[in-house]
Amino acid sequence: MANRLLIRGGRVIDPAQDLDDVRDVLIEDGVIREVAPRLPTPPETTVLEARGLIVAPGFIDMHVHLREPGEEDKETIETGTRAAAAGGFTAVACMANTNPVNDTAAVTQWILERARAVGVVRVYPVAAVTRGLQGQELTEMGELADAGAVAFSDDGRPIRSAQVLRCALEYSRITDRVVIDHCEDPDLTQGGAMNEGYYSSLLGLPGMPPEAEAIIVARDIFLARRTEAPVHIAHVSTRAAVELVRWAKQKGLPVTAEATPHHFTLSDRAVYERPYDTNLKMNPPLRTEDDVAAVVEGLADGTIDAIASDHAPHRLDDKRVEFDLAAFGVIGLETAVALALDRLVHTGRLSLRRMVELFTVGPARVLRLPTPTVAPGRPADLTLIDPDQTWTYRVEASFSRSRNSPFDGWTFRGRAVQTIVGGRVVFEAPAQQEGRRGRK
Amino acid sequence: MTGRTEPTLDMTSPGQWHRRHLLAIEPLSREEILTVLDVAAAMKEISQRDVKKVPALRGKTVVLLFFEPSTRTRTSFEIAAKRLSADTVSFSVSTSSVSKGETFLDTVLNIQAMAPDAIVVRHRSAGAPYFITNYIDACVINAGDGSHEHPTQALLDAMTVRERLGRLDGLKVAIVGDILHSRVARSNVFLWHKMGSEVWVCGPPTLLPPVFRQWPVRVTYRLEEALEGADVIMVLRLQLERHISLRFPSIREYFQRYGLTRERLKYAKEGVLIMHPGPMNRGIEIESEVADGPYSVILYQVANGIAVRMAVLYLLLGGATG
Numbered sequence: 001m002a003n004r005l006l007i008r009g010g011r012v013i014d015p016a017q018d019l020d021d022v023r024d025v026l027i028e029d030g031v032i033r034e035v036a037p038r039l040p041t042p043p044e045t046t047v048l049e050a051r052g053l054i055v056a057p058g059f060i061d062m063h064v065h066l067r068e069p070g071e072e073d074k075e076t077i078e079t080g081t082r083a084a085a086a087g088g089f090t091a092v093a094c095m096a097n098t099n100p101v102n103d104t105a106a107v108t109q110w111i112l113e114r115a116r117a118v119g120v121v122r123v124y125p126v127a128a129v130t131r132g133l134q135g136q137e138l139t140e141m142g143e144l145a146d147a148g149a150v151a152f153s154d155d156g157r158p159i160r161s162a163q164v165l166r167c168a169l170e171y172s173r174i175t176d177r178v179v180i181d182h183c184e185d186p187d188l189t190q191g192g193a194m195n196e197g198y199y200s201s202l203l204g205l206p207g208m209p210p211e212a213e214a215i216i217v218a219r220d221i222f223l224a225r226r227t228e229a230p231v232h233i234a235h236v237s238t239r240a241a242v243e244l245v246r247w248a249k250q251k252g253l254p255v256t257a258e259a260t261p262h263h264f265t266l267s268d269r270a271v272y273e274r275p276y277d278t279n280l281k282m283n284p285p286l287r288t289e290d291d292v293a294a295v296v297e298g299l300a301d302g303t304i305d306a307i308a309s310d311h312a313p314h315r316l317d318d319k320r321v322e323f324d325l326a327a328f329g330v331i332g333l334e335t336a337v338a339l340a341l342d343r344l345v346h347t348g349r350l351s352l353r354r355m356v357e358l359f360t361v362g363p364a365r366v367l368r369l370p371t372p373t374v375a376p377g378r379p380a381d382l383t384l385i386d387p388d389q390t391w392t393y394r395v396e397a398s399f400s401r402s403r404n405s406p407f408d409g410w411t412f413r414g415r416a417v418q419t420i421v422g423g424r425v426v427f428e429a430p431a432q433q434e435g436r437r438g439r440k
Numbered sequence: 441m442t443g444r445t446e447p448t449l450d451m452t453s454p455g456q457w458h459r460r461h462l463l464a465i466e467p468l469s470r471e472e473i474l475t476v477l478d479v480a481a482a483m484k485e486i487s488q489r490d491v492k493k494v495p496a497l498r499g500k501t502v503v504l505l506f507f508e509p510s511t512r513t514r515t516s517f518e519i520a521a522k523r524l525s526a527d528t529v530s531f532s533v534s535t536s537s538v539s540k541g542e543t544f545l546d547t548v549l550n551i552q553a554m555a556p557d558a559i560v561v562r563h564r565s566a567g568a569p570y571f572i573t574n575y576i577d578a579c580v581i582n583a584g585d586g587s588h589e590h591p592t593q594a595l596l597d598a599m600t601v602r603e604r605l606g607r608l609d610g611l612k613v614a615i616v617g618d619i620l621h622s623r624v625a626r627s628n629v630f631l632w633h634k635m636g637s638e639v640w641v642c643g644p645p646t647l648l649p650p651v652f653r654q655w656p657v658r659v660t661y662r663l664e665e666a667l668e669g670a671d672v673i674m675v676l677r678l679q680l681e682r683h684i685s686l687r688f689p690s691i692r693e694y695f696q697r698y699g700l701t702r703e704r705l706k707y708a709k710e711g712v713l714i715m716h717p718g719p720m721n722r723g724i725e726i727e728s729e730v731a732d733g734p735y736s737v738i739l740y741q742v743a744n745g746i747a748v749r750m751a752v753l754y755l756l757l758g759g760a761t762g
Contacts, residue, residue, distance in 0.1 A: 201651045202466070204566040204588030204626060276567030320545050322565035324586070 004028050005423055006041055010050030010384065014057060015357045016373035025055060027380040030423035035374055048425075050384060053417065056356045057372030058090025058381030061333060062363035063155070063180075063234060063258060063308035066092070066123070069110065070099025075313040075401050077111070078118040082399035083311070083333040085427035088416020089359075090381040091122035092311075092333070093367060096133065097156040103128040103139045105147035112148050120426045121419070122381070124150040124367065129168045129179055135160045138168055145175035150367045153180035155234055160186060162219055169229035178256070178366055180232040181220050183241065184284065188212035193324045195268040195285040202272060205323060208285050214240035221248040221255055230254035232366050235310050237263045237284040239294035246303040256366045257298070258306040261332055261339035262286065262406060264295045270406070278319045278326035279406045282312070296349050299358060306363040307355075309336040313402030331400050335393055335407045337385070341414030345387065352387065359383075384418035389429070391415055457755045461580040463569050464589040465630040473598065473631060480599050480744070480751035486523055487746055496758050497526035500557040504530045505547075506583070507563040512718055512742065513583050513592075517560045520749035526557075526757070544568070545575065552576045557757055561585070579756040587621045593717050594627035596748040598635070600741050601672055604713055609636035612709075614666040616698060617676030617725055618647040618687075624717045625676060629657055642666035643676075643698060646687035663698050667707035674715045675700050675726045691724055700726045705735065713737050 005027040012023040012035065024039035025032060041047060061084060067075040084092045094111065096102035102111065108125045115123035127149035131137045133156065141152060152172060159165040159181055172179050189208040194200050196207020217233055221244060224231040236242055236257045248255035262282065267289045271280045280286060298304040312329025319326050337359065344350035360372040374382065395408040419427035456471040465473070486494055502521040506514050514530065521528045533547060551559065558579040561569050566586035573580050584590040602608055613632045619625045619641045632639045633656040640658045641648060642665070652659050660666050667673060678694065688694050705712065714736045722728045731738060
């Protein structure tokens, strides 16, 4: 007997088909069967009333740290993917800085097996560019790609040597996988704890100059030009970096970029207003209000291809310390979509469609994944959004094992209310109103 | 004049003061600063008595929590507390134990469990006193946090200037040296700006980056310009223990450009006050003839440090509750 789910009356926003209209979506055995303005309800079908909701292709967070293997006290594939589902994501790409580092096919395969066993959403492993993230010898990219790595990155640290990056970009061409770089000149940021600027000078904290990002972004762009290999700039945070990427795209170079919700929401002023709150410490650091504006412009005009959370769970002990000693990073899977809605869409700076692109076709294009679309024959990975539901994020109720969010207690307008992976509802938000769901 | 035990100041109305902690000068109002200085002026008299003690803080416990070596500031706070009859406990923690020993938070929680009334904290990390306030009921006094602030230093500097020049406004105050890493500079910039004086900051550009032009100060890399017509010169300690070797080529050239010498004093106003927060590097940022010369008020600063710290302890611990 077929397992059927009918999502009725939702507003389907599907950038790949240029579709924004009310549709019924019929799912059968995990696959989208039919999409039409009005569908009859077949027998033995679960009906999900989606009137007033947005039905989008499944959202992808292309930059998360699941910490497993090796740091299971911070996060596991199970808890991280639960948090992803709660945030509306049907897939995540997880970075290689685990222990052991994901620099061999065995680790990649282990992650995939573990994800199949306990994962709630799809997991795409990102393998290291260099062995042990040491920035010296290339990993066996061919075998890693064959094992299922979707991209290569030493994220958490930059690839220090331009020559190593050049070789990595050239060699990566055998795999049709992108190299993702964390752009930071480590000499310029050494000892830094926050953005270098007015607020770091007030707070007496060692600064990380914005140029430390721009210089490496520029280097990477020129290496992409030389090697004709794609490079993806992780978490752009500065106006200079956005402008460099825009320039690269105008030149037709294979350069893409992502931005995080915290970088389009918060500025370094927050560290002054919430003095020395270590949940405001991340790398790249929160920048100025002008940088925030530039990131938002980049998201709107297509310079930036994806919104990615850079979900970085940390132990309480690594955050409940002096600011300069605290670990860099914040969790973000559960707040990313809400922040995009609340801060970008409801403020009129981004259309809903553009927001959906940034979570779907944008990251999929960067990672060379099949184009997410709500079309017959495609896996039923869907994200249902209530753009107007008002809710408050409580980090103590997080599905993540970690608590290092700067958004605890924030109230948002809009959220993902249902996350569907392969036709299975893997997350359902607590209902705000009655009568939205029913069974026929 | 002997044997008096009651302070002469009318302590029932110490003016504007509602804070539980003294973490920085930056959030203080002009009135709050004046309140501390007024109380400090009254406190000073206690230190001149034969019996240098009043019972104002009897039964209060003040913990001195120093994570950075310090002799003068710790001693100053300890004497200040004792002259107000508070009990003091000194807790010095070597910074090197941070990585292996007890965490900062555990140390703080342990001290909290001993129910102190005030904690005076010195720490190498900016913001450490703010961090403590999240976990502790006691009043927290910042005795210097990294490169952030050193509020009692600026207050004692202001007290010294007011005693000598009779005013706090309309002055030209030149601060010379490693502005970037100096908590003394930060606290003083805020204080003098609030009091209506003009602050000049001067040092090599590596220790005075362009961001300081966004501060309420005048920035110059030429010492002569900073000193021109100055009423007060504050010479900062060149913190050679920090990794600043890349920031200037040699101590010799630093002294040539930024060392305060007799010759350079001619640019300043007649009767200029020379100040230094200590400890001094003689022959590096200041020449001995200037440090020990007639314009130097460096030892008055030290004496006033006690009065200012008595005032702060009194306002935080005694003022509100009587």
